[in-house]
Amino acid sequence: DSMGRYRMVSMCPGDYEVEAINGDFKASRTITTQIGKTNELDLAVEGGGTLTVTLRDERNAAVEIPMTTKHFNLRDSEAIRLPDAAFGTAVFQGIKPGSYELMMMLPGYGRRVDRVVINEGENALTMSLAIGGRLEGRLRFDRTPPSVPAYYVKATRADENYKHYADPDQDGMFRFESLNLGEWTVEVMNWGTREALIVRQVKIQPGDNFFDESLDIKGTLVVSVIDGATGATPRYECDVRLLDSQGRRQSVQTNKDGLAAFAGLEEGDYTLRIDPEYTSSGLPTTKQIHISAGDNEQSVRLDMADSLKITHIQPGSQAANAGIVNGDLLLTYKGEPTASYQQLRALIDATKDGEVVPLTVQRDGKTIQLKVEQWQGRMLGVNIDKAKSTAKSR
Structure with missing residues (x-):
């Protein structure tokens, strides 16, 4: 509890190692429990520093901190650490003295990375966050796309070594949070070829921003991979490759349901291939198929290595x-x-x-x-x- 007291009950008799962990530091001792006897064990976890981060926006209002690694963390080459957070304040405890990256990507604000030095004892940092923007987008397909995502959207800012990704839903809708203000490059990518089908420059301003484009998805192919031994969905994902008559290759990984989708395909003959590392025979599995305009479906049965x-x-x-x-x-x-x-x-x-x-x-x-x-x-x-x-x- 807040006083450092703890209690464990219903423990079977025997020898135990009890550990107390505070950030990067821990203390441990061995104890023997007996029936009907209450054991007392004090542990002292010493060392390291505490970093208290106070966040305010441009209007000096407290900033809410989501408790996820993606949005707020302290990191070095060894670990990524999450804070104990209250509204507007985050506390990292038991941190080894040294230099760290403090990463923030909070909804409604831009992404920010700061280098901080933590010393033994108490460390405090007050930060002011610039208000960022959101980007809501829609891809208008010429017809209903495959139920399995065949496209993704990438947003890049020239002066940042960081990219944002989003998968459009069945209606073509996608959303980016926490974009820094300024010029961004937004690309609609084909999952199979990793080629950019649409490239647009978008200026992100405070609040909501919008992206609306049309896309001809041409021929589509949904591949269903089936475990030949059981007739069921494979227990793991595998890479499905599609080669056209010119030897050009696309590659998509199956999802948890054993499905992979390709889009933007020209009519013609193709070869489906699954590489040998996924088969018990150690040989690739191939299938000759023809893609017509519109929607196509294929299933592949594999004698899968398990x-x-x-x-x-x-x-x-x-x-x-x-x-x-x-x-x-x-x-x-x-x-x-x-x-x-x-x-x-x-x-x-x-x-x-x-x-x-x-x-x-x-x-x-x-x-x-x-x-x-x-x-x-x-x-x-x-x-x-x-x-x-x-x-x-x-």
Whole structure:
């Protein structure tokens, strides 16, 4: 509570490590609990500085601070930190002394990044935010677009190394908040080709600004990817490539429903391709199709890899210490499926240094739960290959 007091109840008898964490600092002690006995444990978390940020607008009115990483945070190369916020005030506690970036992108105001230095003890900062603008846009399609987004909108300001993105809805509507005032370049992009179909210069002024353009979406294609073994939606996204007769390529990732959409297609013959990292055979899946004017639909059935086979373990590696053996099928890492090397790599990259991560492997037809202490940025210390598991559940 506000006095630093805490209470834990209904604890099973045994040994526990109790940690108190304040920002970048923590204190820990080991305690043994017994039935019917109340244990008392005081922890002192010392060190670091506190940064109190007071925000006012150009009229000296307090500014509301949304509690999301996107809108307000303090960051360095190690971590992104969120504050304890009240109306007009944000407090960061337990921060190691040093230099940080304070990023703000608050609704109704422009984006702002400041370099701040935090010392031991109390640090205070009062900031005045310039009122920004909003951009509401509409794309007027010549007919109803695919239900899966085939376009996105990008807004860029010349003097900022930062871009804003938005996906139009089924009616072509999109919105940008918190744009700094001035000249912006707004581009309507094709997801498949990453080409700009419309480029406009827009001057953002305080309050609401509007963008209204028409777009001929030509031929469209919605691809449905199906797991050939189950007939169901795949458990993970995969890249779908579309090649025309000239060898020009588009690429779109499927959504959670296994759907990918292409638009702006000329009538003609195309090749659908899904790369080998998503298949258990290790071979690409291809399908020859013809695109006509208007709407087109195609489905692709894949014998999809759903696990990675461990083919070699380095002695003393994380995998060896976790109890993984040659021939194990790695099904999940941190609760997420690991059907491809790319998926495993992304999951490991997002893991904190020293974090203990649960793994699920299949061994001799049985599902086994293991744990591994991950070193950030390093793999498990194994050689892997794609495989198809026989597990009925994960």
